[in-house]
Amino acid sequence: MQQIIFFxxxxxxxxxxxxxxxxxxxxxxxxxxxHKNNFINSSNSVTGGIYTIKSSITNYFNLRKENEVLIDENxxxxxxxxxxxxxxxDQNIDTNSILSKYYFVSAKVINNSFSKTKNKLTIDKGERxxxxxxxxxxxxxxxxxxxxxxxxxxxxxxxxxxxNSQINAKLKNAKxxxxxxxxxxxxxxxxxIDIPRLAPVKIGDTIVTxxxxxxxPEGILIGAVVDFELTEDKxxxxxxxxxxxxxxxxxxxxxxxxxxxxxxxxxxxxx
Amino acid sequence: MLNNExxxxxxxxxxxxxTQVLLLNHxxxxxxxxxxxxxxxxxxxxxxxxxxxxxxxxxxxxLTIDFFLDSGGIHAAACVFIAYIRPQxxxxxxxxxxxxxxxxxxxxxxxKQLIYVGSxxxxxxxxxxxxxxxxxxHLLLLLKxxxxxxxxxxxxxxxxxxIFSEKPK
Numbered sequence: 001m002q003q004i005i006f007f008x009x010x011x012x013x014x015x016x017x018x019x020x021x022x023x024x025x026x027x028x029x030x031x032x033x034x035h036k037n038n039f040i041n042s043s044n045s046v047t048g049g050i051y052t053i054k055s056s057i058t059n060y061f062n063l064r065k066e067n068e069v070l071i072d073e074n075x076x077x078x079x080x081x082x083x084x085x086x087x088x089x090d091q092n093i094d095t096n097s098i099l100s101k102y103y104f105v106s107a108k109v110i111n112n113s114f115s116k117t118k119n120k121l122t123i124d125k126g127e128r129x130x131x132x133x134x135x136x137x138x139x140x141x142x143x144x145x146x147x148x149x150x151x152x153x154x155x156x157x158x159x160x161x162x163x164n165s166q167i168n169a170k171l172k173n174a175k176x177x178x179x180x181x182x183x184x185x186x187x188x189x190x191x192x193i194d195i196p197r198l199a200p201v202k203i204g205d206t207i208v209t210x211x212x213x214x215x216x217p218e219g220i221l222i223g224a225v226v227d228f229e230l231t232e233d234k235x236x237x238x239x240x241x242x243x244x245x246x247x248x249x250x251x252x253x254x255x256x257x258x259x260x261x262x263x264x265x266x267x268x269x270x271x
Numbered sequence: 272m273l274n275n276e277x278x279x280x281x282x283x284x285x286x287x288x289x290t291q292v293l294l295l296n297h298x299x300x301x302x303x304x305x306x307x308x309x310x311x312x313x314x315x316x317x318x319x320x321x322x323x324x325x326x327x328x329x330x331x332x333x334l335t336i337d338f339f340l341d342s343g344g345i346h347a348a349a350c351v352f353i354a355y356i357r358p359q360x361x362x363x364x365x366x367x368x369x370x371x372x373x374x375x376x377x378x379x380x381x382x383k384q385l386i387y388v389g390s391x392x393x394x395x396x397x398x399x400x401x402x403x404x405x406x407x408x409h410l411l412l413l414l415k416x417x418x419x420x421x422x423x424x425x426x427x428x429x430x431x432x433x434i435f436s437e438k439p440k
Contacts, residue, residue: 012323013323014355016323016326016327017326017351017352017354020326020327020330020347020351021348021351021352023330023347024330024333024334024344024345024347024348024351025348025402026344027343027344028343028402029343030343031341031343031344041338042338042340042341044338046338047338050292050293050339054293113296113340115304115305116342116403117403117404117409118342118403120341122341149341156341184409184412248299
């Protein structure tokens with residue numbers, strides 16, 4: 001017994017090191033598995049609070065650019081709205097009364113990373129603004145990622161610039177689907193893999209979301225094809241895509257809530 | 272005197288964490304190079320201080336950074352690792368007698384400082400980036416990040432030591 005206690009005292013530093021190191025490794029591995037509710041994340045109130053203070057200062061630097069983006073988007077939406085109106089016979093239609101399958105919440109990005117291999121963002125909306133896990137996040141120009149941790153006031157997003165991300169996407173002009181992944185090389189270029197060989201791909205083609213999941217609606221912009229090549233087995237092709245979004249400069253994002261998602265998920269589980 | 276030392280370390284802990292998460296993580300020099308200055312806490316922790324305490328504090332330091340960066344436990348692991356190997360690194364940088372002389376890091380000659388800080392930073396970064404990448408596909412990226420970030424961090428930490436050192440009167 002005494003021997004054991006002596007042994008413990010003699011090696012206390014080593015044992016402490018092993019214990020703490022194992023805890024760290026455990027936390028790391030846990031964070032690599034696709035969003036379990038991780039303990040270590042920046043959506044808690046202390047880190048979220050500090051990031052909010054920071055972004056309330058740094059936001060002023062981008063106001064001009066942010067305004068331009070909003071005006072652009074307003075113009076685009078106005079044009080769309082007019083085209084809808086012209087299709088409807090009754091000119092006095094109230095656009096608020098049109099039921100949409102999707103509900104949008106806007107949020108501000110308070111922390112953004114893009115230089116690591118597993119990038120995440122933090123936003124200033126959380127559970128009390130009806131943000132839940134697995135909601136899609138977009139900007140006016142394209143997709144950003146998927147919510148993967150939520151606290152009361154904050155949430156973190158698993159960016160598309162994350163080697164764990166895999167998002168269904170397709171060519172705008174064709175019906176061929178593929179998966180969107182990132183090879184960590186460039187924060188503005190991502191890869192669309194598993195596009196069938198037969199698909200007609202041209203440089204400059206637009207890539208949009210596929211709508212095969214409940215997370216993103218169909219047809220949200222992603223980017224344009226820069227180049228493409230056949231895979232080694234000659235069955236599919238891999239595309240490099242230049243994002244429309246500047247992932248290194250994000251400020252305002254929209255969170256998409258699919259109001260039917262619960263119904264779809266329950267139905268699929270029941271099968 | 273002792274209380275003074277504790278207070279100094281607490282303030283240093285908080286200041287380094289805030290500098291790291293609010294300022295230095297947004298540098299992204301050349302797209303992927305970020306200096307990690309917070310390990311300065313472990314580097315300048317009193318040489319004669321309690322080793323178990325240092326290992327535990329390093330864990331807390333790393334974990335705090337992880338909370339901010341959403342990175343699981345990679346910073347905690349890297350910090351605990353360098354805190355554990357610090358006595359060995361001290362031994363080969365400053366010679367066997369470091370424990371008995373109350374040397375201050377800012378008073379030693381530059382070459383010794385460079386070896387000590389450089390190796391601490393390198394060991395930290397290699398653990399950090401290996402765990403972050405966690406994948407053999409990106410080995411080149413891992414080496415690139417480690418080497419360039421190490422150089423960058425070492426320069427900044429050495430400058431910080433020089434700037435904030437107390438001049439002998």
